[in-house]
Amino acid sequence: MLQVPFIRDNKDHVIASLAKRNIDAAEMISKVLELDETRRSTQAELDNTLAEANTLSKEIGNLYKSGEAQKANILKEKSGNLKERSKELNDALNSTSDALTELLYKIPNVPNETVPAGNSEDDNEEVFRKGDIPTLFEGALPHWELAKKYDIIDFELGNKITGAGFPVYKGKGARLQRALIAYFLDKNTEAGYSEYQLPHLINEASGFGTGQLPDKEGQMYHVTADNLYLIPTAEVPGTNIFRDVVLNESDLPIGITGYTPCFRREAGSYGAHVRGLNRLHQFDKVEILRVEHPENSYKALDGMVDHVKSILDELKLPYRILRLCGGDLGFTSALTFDFEVFSTAQDRWLEISSVSNFETFQANRLKLRFKNKDGKNELAHTLNGSSLALPRVLAGILENYQTENGIEIPEVLVPYTGFSIID
CATH class of the missing domain: 1.10.287.40 (Serine-tRNA synthetase, tRNA binding domain)
Structure with a gap:
């Protein structure tokens, strides 16, 4: 605010x-x-x-x-x-x-001066690209077909149990999912983030604190009997740890990480761009959050971007980074960088992370302050990033690492999976 x-x-x-x-x-x-x-x-x-x-x-x-x-x-x-x-x-x-x-509450954050003007994702600015796009063999499949072929993700079973957008991971698919979560958390804790296990439901005050409420687009699942909301991201419970808190300047910076499932009532549309893991109502994500002194927050944002880069470098996935334009910028963000992985089988880029600086926008709602050198209370800056969202990372691995003999596992994940190929 x-x-x-x-x-x-x-x-x-x-x-x-x-x-x-x-x-x-x-x-x-x-x-x-x-x-x-x-x-x-x-x-x-x-x-x-x-x-x-x-x-x-x-x-x-x-x-x-x-x-x-x-x-x-x-x-x-x-x-x-x-x-x-x-x-x-x-x-x-x-x-x-x-x-x-x-x-x-209805007025969004003021964009940083580096945010380009624009109407939609088509106007986002590419600022970095790395990795060679692999040449796949003839007959290579998109991930939803691979999931069926190797019996590792069952979309129809999830539809039976709950509905569309709630897949069931099976066998090596479930093991790979768990491996990615453990790998991401290990990378984040090695980088100095403290790990938290966070609630998967929040109260109304928490929703207002980080800007998910008022829910103008109806994206959140609402448990009406208890007036609680299923979290759309670990950002919400994680950042609300600091609601109504006055920190000492010496406490800064603070970095935390956590794994949670995420729930979003995204409006349905049809076509290959939302098939399989491309758009889900429930998915897993590992998040990183920071509380920073206002003077250091943009340096911290650069550090978060470099951290996500290092993960994608180790996974050896082709990726690019976009600076979001004003028309595609989230309500609470002052500056956001999106990471996208290239899906060779789908011949398109898939968003797998957003890293954002909210400056004082969330802190003002949260009443998150720190006592500065003069002894006065000052609003902190909050930042967050996906590190990483699993569905499209998993889709990228399945599609880009497929061979005629099976799906190879990125070398960095083998110690976590215990196997090197899905066949």
Whole structure:
């Protein structure tokens, strides 16, 4: 959530920056400033009214003590009027504050100055590419056909048990899935991230804290009886560890990692681009999160990008990195880099990671602060990244590592799988 003083001091900058997201924010920003002015003036009048009522109360007490009851009774009527006025002002203040907060929840983060303008993923900017795209043998198959051929993922069984988008991993497919999770976690902990096991459901406050609520696109599964939500990513419970926390500057930086299943009610569409593992309602992901001093957060973002690079280098998968344009940038992000693996069998790029800096946007919602050198509370910066999302990494391995004799396993994963080929 944007801070009102920042909006007030940088009105034109905020409006121009949000235009990168193809949002005409002038009316919303003007309304924010109007509500803030009303809130501040109401607060000032309430403070004065309460101060006057307090002074009057003391004066009435002194009059009674000195035996001047008649004068005291006259002032009591004025005191009653002040109390009634203070109640009206307090109600008005609460109403204005609620309206202001509700409006602020609708305004996305201001993009970093390096974010390119653009309308959609077609306008994202490629900033890095590495790896040779393998030449597959004639008759090479997409991963959903490989899964069936080698009996390692059963999409029909998942559809029977739950519905579309809930696959069942079997035999070496399940073992490979587990191996990837363990490998990712080991890489992250070796890089200094502390491992956490996190809840798979969150409360409403946690959803608001990281920006998943209000859920404008209906992406979250809602357990209505308990008003809990299934997590769309480990980012949500992981970052909410720090909700309503005041850290010491010496505590920074903080890095954590965790594996969770993720649940998303993505709108259905049809075609090869969403077949198999390309789009799921339940999938596994290992996440990395950071809480950083504002001065260091973009250096930390670069470090997270390099870390994900190192994993893909070891997996020997061809990949590229995109800087997302304003029209494709997530609601809470100031800057995001997407990683994509090339699927040779599908002849297309598959997104497998997003690494983002949210600056103070989440921290303001979370009330995540640290005490700086001057002893004042300051909002921290939060960052997160997939390290990595499993479905499309698995799809890339199955498709790019297939041979006529079976699917070879990347060398770095063999100690985790206990086998070197799926045949």
